[in-house]
Every structure is written in C-alpha cells, then in structure tokens.
Amino acid sequence: MAAEPYDMLVAGSGPAGMTAALYGRRLGLKTIVFGDIPGGNLYMIGNLSNFPGFIDGISGMELGAKLFQQAQAEGAEFTMSRLKKLQRAAGGLFQALDADGQSHLATTAVIATGRVPLRLSTGKAGLKGVHFCSVCDGPLYRNRNATLAVVGSDNAAAQHATTLARIAQKVLLIHRSTQPRMDAGHMALVQRQENITILGDTELVDLEGLDMLESLVLQSRSGQRRDIPVDGLFLAMGWRPNTDLLDLPLEKTIDGYLKTDTRLMTSFPGLFAAGDVRDTDLWQVLLACADGARAAKYAAEYISGN
Numbered sequence: 001m002a003a004e005p006y007d008m009l010v011a012g013s014g015p016a017g018m019t020a021a022l023y024g025r026r027l028g029l030k031t032i033v034f035g036d037i038p039g040g041n042l043y044m045i046g047n048l049s050n051f052p053g054f055i056d057g058i059s060g061m062e063l064g065a066k067l068f069q070q071a072q073a074e075g076a077e078f079t080m081s082r083l084k085k086l087q088r089a090a091g092g093l094f095q096a097l098d099a100d101g102q103s104h105l106a107t108t109a110v111i112a113t114g115r116v117p118l119r120l121s122t123g124k125a126g127l128k129g130v131h132f133c134s135v136c137d138g139p140l141y142r143n144r145n146a147t148l149a150v151v152g153s154d155n156a157a158a159q160h161a162t163t164l165a166r167i168a169q170k171v172l173l174i175h176r177s178t179q180p181r182m183d184a185g186h187m188a189l190v191q192r193q194e195n196i197t198i199l200g201d202t203e204l205v206d207l208e209g210l211d212m213l214e215s216l217v218l219q220s221r222s223g224q225r226r227d228i229p230v231d232g233l234f235l236a237m238g239w240r241p242n243t244d245l246l247d248l249p250l251e252k253t254i255d256g257y258l259k260t261d262t263r264l265m266t267s268f269p270g271l272f273a274a275g276d277v278r279d280t281d282l283w284q285v286l287l288a289c290a291d292g293a294r295a296a297k298y299a300a301e302y303i304s305g306n
C-alpha cells in the first residue's frame with residue numbers, strides 16, 4: 001500500500017525550514033524536512049548578535065543544533081538528504097524526489113532552501129586560499145600574522161571581517177560601492193576593530209597565484225589598478241537563491257527570488273516560500289524564523305480550505 005502523503009514537506013533545514021517544521025507539527029501537520037546541514041547558513045555565523053533575547057549573542061552552530069532538536073522533538077521527520085526535484089503529481093499533490101532516489105508525496109510544500117554566495121568569474125577562482133566561510137576556514141590562518149581580504153559590503157561581509165579580525169594581523173574589507181550596505185550595528189562592529197581597513201569604490205578584478213592565492217588585482221573607480229598581496233580571500237559578493245530543484249512554473253524576481261503573496265504562497269497553489277529564498281527585504285535569521293512560522297500556518301489553512 002502506498003504511504004499516506006505528508007501534509008507539509010519542507011525543503012531546507014535552515015532557520016526558516018526548521019521553524020516551519022516546528023510550527024507545522026504544533027499545528028498537527030504530518031511534516032517531513034529535506035536538508036543537509038542542521039541550521040543551514042547559521043553555521044557560518046560565529047556569534048549571532050542581533051537575534052532578540054541573546055544579549056551576548058549565540059553561536060550560529062549552537063542555535064542551528066537547538067532548532068533541529070526542537071523540531072525533531074515535536075515529531076518532524078528529517079531525511080538529512082537534499083531534494084533533487086519537486087514537481088506536481090496526481091491529485092493536486094507535490095512529489096519530491098530526494099538525493100537518495102526516494103519519492104515522497106505531500107499536500108503542501110514550503111521552500112526554505114536559502115541562497116548561496118556568488119563565485120568569482122575569473123579563471124583563478126579555484127586557487128587555494130579563496131573561501132566563503134570565515135567561521136569554517138578562518139582558523140587556517142591562526143598564528144600566521146596573515147593579511148586577509150573580504151570582498152563585499154553587506155552584513156555577511158561585516159561578519160566575515162570581524163570574525164577574521166580576531167585571527168589575522170590585518171583584514172581588508174573591499175567593496176565596489178561608495179557606501180557599504182551593512183546596517184549601523186554591523187558598521188559599529190567593523191569600526192571597533194582597529195585591524196580592519198575598508199577599501200570602498202574598489203573592485204576586485206583578478207587574482208594572482210599559481211596554486212595558492214598570492215595577491216588581489218584591485219581597480220579603483222578611476223580605473224587605476226594595483227596588486228595587493230594577501231594570504232586569504234573570503235567572498236561575500238552577492239547571492240543566488242537555491243531554486244534549481246523546482247520543476248514548476250513559478251514567478252520569480254529578476255534575481256531569481258521566489259515571489260510570494262501576503263500569505264507567503266508562491267504563484268503555484270499550495271507551494272509556500274520562507275526565508276532567504278523568498279523575495280524579501282531583510283535576509284536575516286529572525287525573518288527566516290518568522291517566515292517559517294507563517295508559511296506553516298498558511299499551509300495548514302490551505303489544507304483545511306481557509
């Protein structure tokens with residue numbers, strides 16, 4: 001006999017997905033979560049200092065583990081396998097095919113797959129010494145009097161720079177725009193670190209090195225180029241939402257984020273989106289959690305016809 005369909009399937013095990021699972025279970029929905037890392041991008045946050053209630057902050061890794069345990073304790077099923085494809089099936093259901101070749105059916109789906117950092121387009125992007133996660137790879141430079149560079153100007157770039165400032169001798173925060181895009185709180189954290197130098201109006205145009213990164217080729221707005229020797233580079237230059245798994249006709253923004261209505265439903269009935277993958281205006285943990293809770297509520301209402 002075919003297994004009973006799930007009420008709600010959740011793609012993504014970051015804060016949005018885990019909170020959707022937690023709320024879904026508390027609303028009585030039979031819930032399954034597909035994902036890889038418990039906590040999603042939380043593992044990249046050394047100290048999450050802007051989440052309400054944690055005066056001294058909380059490590060992203062710790063919050064991720066707690067969210068996972070909480071959703072699991074409420075009875076959400078976790079596959080810890082990525083979703084390869086989500087498509088329509090007979091009877092108005094969604095069919096999910098996971099990376100292990102298993103197929104699962106559900107009445108509603110919440111897409112909470114987040115987004116990934118953009119990579120450099122230069123041929124040297126694969127050099128050793130180019131990274132995306134300061135919490136993970138920063139410690140490689142401990143006790144080396146290293147000069148490290150961060151490219152980007154949003155809150156994530158600020159987080160990378162302040163994490164690395166505790167490890168490196170010098171950190172360069174390089175961005176193209178005249179003004180950084182980080183909020184005032186993150187700007188204050190950056191400015192408090194004497195070993196962070198901000199280079200605005202500056203574009204990273206190439207990398208130098210054979211196997212290992214040796215220097216950055218930077219270009220100022222006036223077109224002047226210079227080589228800056230560095231030991232490591234951390235990229236926070238922009239993002240690409242994770243929507244490749246969706247084999248459904250969906251409305252997206254020009255940057256590929258999923259458009260949703262006021263009930264977080266995408267242009268496909270029964271399919272909801274939550275967190276960083278959605279067309280939002282603040283890509284933050286708090287918003288991801290709030291989205292997850294709301295998506296589960298509206299999924300439950302969709303099932304009961306409200």
Ligand SMILES: Cc1cc2nc3c(=O)[nH]c(=O)nc-3n(C[C@H](O)[C@H](O)[C@H](O)COP(=O)(O)OP(=O)(O)OC[C@H]3O[C@@H](n4cnc5c(N)ncnc54)[C@H](O)[C@@H]3O)c2cc1C
Pocket residue numbers: 011012013014015016017034035036037039040041042044045047048049050081082083084112113114115155156157159160242245274275276277283284285286288
């Ligand atoms: C360096 C850095 C610092 C940051 N600092 C802060 C901060 O100080 N404060 C703050 O509030 N926010 C911060 N953020 C942003 C915060 O991490 C995100 O807003 C938040 O994690 C978004 O949650 P999410 O659940 O939407 O997505 P994510 O956390 O990205 O989780 C999505 C998960 O889905 C998985 N996934 C992708 N595709 C699939 C698939 N096909 N099947 C199954 N799973 C899939 C991904 O691998 C990931 O594990 C920071 C981010 C970075 C990178």
